Amino acid sequence: MSAAIDTDAPRGAKGGLESSDEDHSRIAPVGRGPKERFIPRAGAMLVMGVFTLYFLIPIWWLVVASTKDRADFLGTNPLWFADFAFVDNVAALFAYRDGVYLKWMLNSLLYAGLGALVATLLAAMCGYALAKYRFPGREAIFNVVLGGVLVPATALALPLFLLFSRVQLTDTFWAVFLPSVVSPFGVYLTRVFAEASVPDELLEASRLDGAGEVRTFFTVSIRLMFPALVTVFLFQFVAIWNNFFLPLIMLRSEELFPVTFGLYAWNSSINQFPELRSFVLVGALLSIIPLIVTFLLLQRYWRTGLGTGALK
Amino acid sequence: MTAPVTTPAAGRAGPTGTDASPTRTRRRLQHPGAIIAFVAPFGLLFLLFYLVPIGYAVYQSLLIVEREGTFGEATEVFGGLTQYALVFQSEPFWSSVGRMLMFGVVQVPIMLGLALLFALLLDSPLLRGKKFFRLAFFVPYAVPGVIAAIMWGFLFSPNLSPFQALTREVDFLSADLVLWSIANVVTWVFVGYNMLIIYSSLLAIPADVYEAAVLDGAGQARIAWSIKIPLVRPALILTAIFSIIGTLQLLAEPQVFRSFSSAVTSTYTPNMTIYATSAIPNVNLAAAFSVVLAVATFVLSFTFLRITRRKAEA
Known part of the structure; x- marks a missing residue:
C-alpha cells in the first residue's frame, strides 16, 4: 500500500501535465479489439446526451433569465431570449443600495482569493517539512492533521462562533477570513506530492551551494510542487467561496457578507420585495462565472489533484 | 487510511546519505530552525481554529445557565451531562x-x-x-x-x-x-x-x-x-x-x-x-x-x- 502512493502519485501527476487527453491513447488497445456494435454506442451517447441536458439546462435557464426584464421574465418562453435587457439588469444590480453587490463580490474575492493563497502557502510549507525532514513528532502531527481532513467545515462553524464570541470578534472580517486559511487537506496533498516530486539529491545540491533551507524551499522546491499547489489553492478557494454556515452564524453586518451569503439574504426576502428577484438571478449568474472560468482554465491541475486524493 | 504514507520513502536515499547505519542511533536533529519555520505557522493556526474550537465546544456543552429568579443575572455553571x-x-x-x-x-x-x-x-x-x-x-x-x-x-x-x-x-x-x-x-x-x-x-x-x-x-x-x-x-x-x-x-x-x-x-x-x-x-x-x-x-x-x-x- 505504501508503495502504491510512491509510484502512482507522480505518474498520475505527469500524465495530467503532459496531455489532458490521455484517455484516448490509453484506451486504444481495448478499443482496437472487435468493433463495438452500433446499439451500445448509440445507447451510451443517448444516456450522456440526456444527462448533458439535465446538467446544463438550469445554467442555460439562468443565462436566459438574466437577460430579461420583469415583464418578459413572466411572459415569454423561459428557455429562450426575448428583448435583451442584460446590460440594464447588470447596471441596476450594481446601482442597487449603493453597489452593495459589488462590495459582496469584492468580499468574496478577499475571503476566497486571499484566504486560499495564504492557506496554500502555509499548507505547502508544513506538508513539505513533513515530507522532507525527519524530526520527532512528525508522524503524530501528520496523523492529527489527517484527522482534520475528516472534520467538515460545517461542523466547525458553531465551535468557531463560540470561540470568536468569547473574544468579541464575531461580525468582523477576521471571523470568516482567519478560519479559512487552514487547510489540512492541503497539508496532506502537498506532503504526498513533495515526497514524490522533490528529490533529496536536489536539496543536497542546493545545500552544498550554500543556500539556506527556507531559500531552497522558495526557489527550488515550490516550483516542483506547483501542480499540487494549484490544486490546493483551487479546492480551498471553492471551499471558502461555498462556505455558508460560517458567514450565516458569524456575520450580521451586510457590508461584510460574501456574495453567496448576500444572495441568500436577498432570496430570503423576495416575498416582501419582489423587485429583488431580478437582482438575485443576475447576481447569481455573475457570481458563478469566475468559478466556472477558473475551473476550466486550471482543469489539468485539479484533475491531477483529484487523482492523487483518490489514491489514498 | 493513515498507514500508507511512507516512512521507507524518506530513508530511500540511504546509501549515499549519512544515516547508512542500519541500527537506529539517536542523531542530532538537522535544520531545527527551518522545521520550526515551516511547521509552526500552519501548526499554530490549526491549533487555534481547529483544535481549540472543538475543545471549547465540548467544554461549553458541559455548562448550564442558572438564573437567580426569573429575571436574575444568568451565570454559567458546570452541569455535567445535563445538556x-x-x-x-x-x-x-x-x-x-x-x-x-x-x-x-x-x-x-x-x-x-x-x-x-x-x-x-x-x-x-x-x-x-x-x-x-x-x-x-x-x-x-x-x-x-x-x-x-x-x-x-x-x-x-x-x-x-x-x-x-x-x-x-x-x-x-x-x-x-x-x-x-x-x-x-x-x-x-x-x-x-x-x-x-x-x-x-x-x-x-x-x-x-x-x-x-x-x-x-x-x-x-x-x-x-x-x-x-x-x-x-x-x-x-x-x-x-x-x-x-x-x-x-x-x-x-x-x-x-x-x-x-x-x-x-x-x-x-x-x-x-x-x-x-x-x-x-x-x-x-x-x-x-x-x-x-x-x-x-x-x-x-x-x-x-x-x-x-x-x-x-x-
Missing part, C-alpha cells in the same frame, strides 16, 4: 437526523451510481466527445450550493418554472416531495465531482490489465463489471464516505429552500437545528448538538468503512 440528556430527549433533533438518514440511503446510492456509470462510459471506447461530457457534467460543481438551490427553487416553482406543465401538476415543494427536490439539487451539484474521482481512478489502471479479457472476447459491460468496478472500489468507498459526511452536515440547500417552501422547517436538518438553537440563544445546548452530530458522523463513516473492508476480505 446531553436534553439532546437525547430532543424530538426535533432526532427527527432531523432520521430525515437525513433517509435522504442519504436514497440519494447517495443514486448519485454514486450515476457517477460510476458516467465514469465507466467515459472510460469505455463507446463514446465520442469525451472531453465535452467530462466538462459539461462537472460544471455544476462550480456552482455554490446556495446558488444551485436558488436556481432549482425557481425551476421547481409552479409559476416561474420553464417546466410549468410538470410543476403545476406535481408540487415538488410540498411536504412530501421537498426532501427529494433538495436531493436533486445535491445530486446535480456533486455527480460530476464524484464522476471525476472515479474516472481518475479508472485512468490509473494500466491498459494491460484488460488485454486478456479483450482477447477472450469479453464485451465492455463484462469488462466494466468484472474488472473495472472491483479495481475502483477504493475510490467508491472514498466518495461514499465523503457523501455520508456531506449528507449529515447538509445546511445551505434546505436553508435556501425555506423561502420557496413552508414545508422546510427551521429544524429540518441537524445543522439547521444547531443554528436555530444557537440563535435562541442557547449556545450550550447547541454545542452539545454539535458534539453529538460530529460523533455520529464519525461513527457512521467509520462503520461504513469497516463493513466495506470486511466484505472485501470475505
Whole structure:
C-alpha cells in the first residue's frame, strides 16, 4: 500500500501535465479489439446526451433569465431570449443600495482569493517539512492533521462562533477570513506530492551551494510542487467561496457578507420585495462565472489533484 | 487510511546519505530552525481554529445557565451531562437526523451510481466527445450550493418554472416531495465531482490489465463489471464516505429552500437545528448538538468503512 502512493502519485501527476487527453491513447488497445456494435454506442451517447441536458439546462435557464426584464421574465418562453435587457439588469444590480453587490463580490474575492493563497502557502510549507525532514513528532502531527481532513467545515462553524464570541470578534472580517486559511487537506496533498516530486539529491545540491533551507524551499522546491499547489489553492478557494454556515452564524453586518451569503439574504426576502428577484438571478449568474472560468482554465491541475486524493 | 504514507520513502536515499547505519542511533536533529519555520505557522493556526474550537465546544456543552429568579443575572455553571440528556430527549433533533438518514440511503446510492456509470462510459471506447461530457457534467460543481438551490427553487416553482406543465401538476415543494427536490439539487451539484474521482481512478489502471479479457472476447459491460468496478472500489468507498459526511452536515440547500417552501422547517436538518438553537440563544445546548452530530458522523463513516473492508476480505 505504501508503495502504491510512491509510484502512482507522480505518474498520475505527469500524465495530467503532459496531455489532458490521455484517455484516448490509453484506451486504444481495448478499443482496437472487435468493433463495438452500433446499439451500445448509440445507447451510451443517448444516456450522456440526456444527462448533458439535465446538467446544463438550469445554467442555460439562468443565462436566459438574466437577460430579461420583469415583464418578459413572466411572459415569454423561459428557455429562450426575448428583448435583451442584460446590460440594464447588470447596471441596476450594481446601482442597487449603493453597489452593495459589488462590495459582496469584492468580499468574496478577499475571503476566497486571499484566504486560499495564504492557506496554500502555509499548507505547502508544513506538508513539505513533513515530507522532507525527519524530526520527532512528525508522524503524530501528520496523523492529527489527517484527522482534520475528516472534520467538515460545517461542523466547525458553531465551535468557531463560540470561540470568536468569547473574544468579541464575531461580525468582523477576521471571523470568516482567519478560519479559512487552514487547510489540512492541503497539508496532506502537498506532503504526498513533495515526497514524490522533490528529490533529496536536489536539496543536497542546493545545500552544498550554500543556500539556506527556507531559500531552497522558495526557489527550488515550490516550483516542483506547483501542480499540487494549484490544486490546493483551487479546492480551498471553492471551499471558502461555498462556505455558508460560517458567514450565516458569524456575520450580521451586510457590508461584510460574501456574495453567496448576500444572495441568500436577498432570496430570503423576495416575498416582501419582489423587485429583488431580478437582482438575485443576475447576481447569481455573475457570481458563478469566475468559478466556472477558473475551473476550466486550471482543469489539468485539479484533475491531477483529484487523482492523487483518490489514491489514498 | 493513515498507514500508507511512507516512512521507507524518506530513508530511500540511504546509501549515499549519512544515516547508512542500519541500527537506529539517536542523531542530532538537522535544520531545527527551518522545521520550526515551516511547521509552526500552519501548526499554530490549526491549533487555534481547529483544535481549540472543538475543545471549547465540548467544554461549553458541559455548562448550564442558572438564573437567580426569573429575571436574575444568568451565570454559567458546570452541569455535567445535563445538556446531553436534553439532546437525547430532543424530538426535533432526532427527527432531523432520521430525515437525513433517509435522504442519504436514497440519494447517495443514486448519485454514486450515476457517477460510476458516467465514469465507466467515459472510460469505455463507446463514446465520442469525451472531453465535452467530462466538462459539461462537472460544471455544476462550480456552482455554490446556495446558488444551485436558488436556481432549482425557481425551476421547481409552479409559476416561474420553464417546466410549468410538470410543476403545476406535481408540487415538488410540498411536504412530501421537498426532501427529494433538495436531493436533486445535491445530486446535480456533486455527480460530476464524484464522476471525476472515479474516472481518475479508472485512468490509473494500466491498459494491460484488460488485454486478456479483450482477447477472450469479453464485451465492455463484462469488462466494466468484472474488472473495472472491483479495481475502483477504493475510490467508491472514498466518495461514499465523503457523501455520508456531506449528507449529515447538509445546511445551505434546505436553508435556501425555506423561502420557496413552508414545508422546510427551521429544524429540518441537524445543522439547521444547531443554528436555530444557537440563535435562541442557547449556545450550550447547541454545542452539545454539535458534539453529538460530529460523533455520529464519525461513527457512521467509520462503520461504513469497516463493513466495506470486511466484505472485501470475505
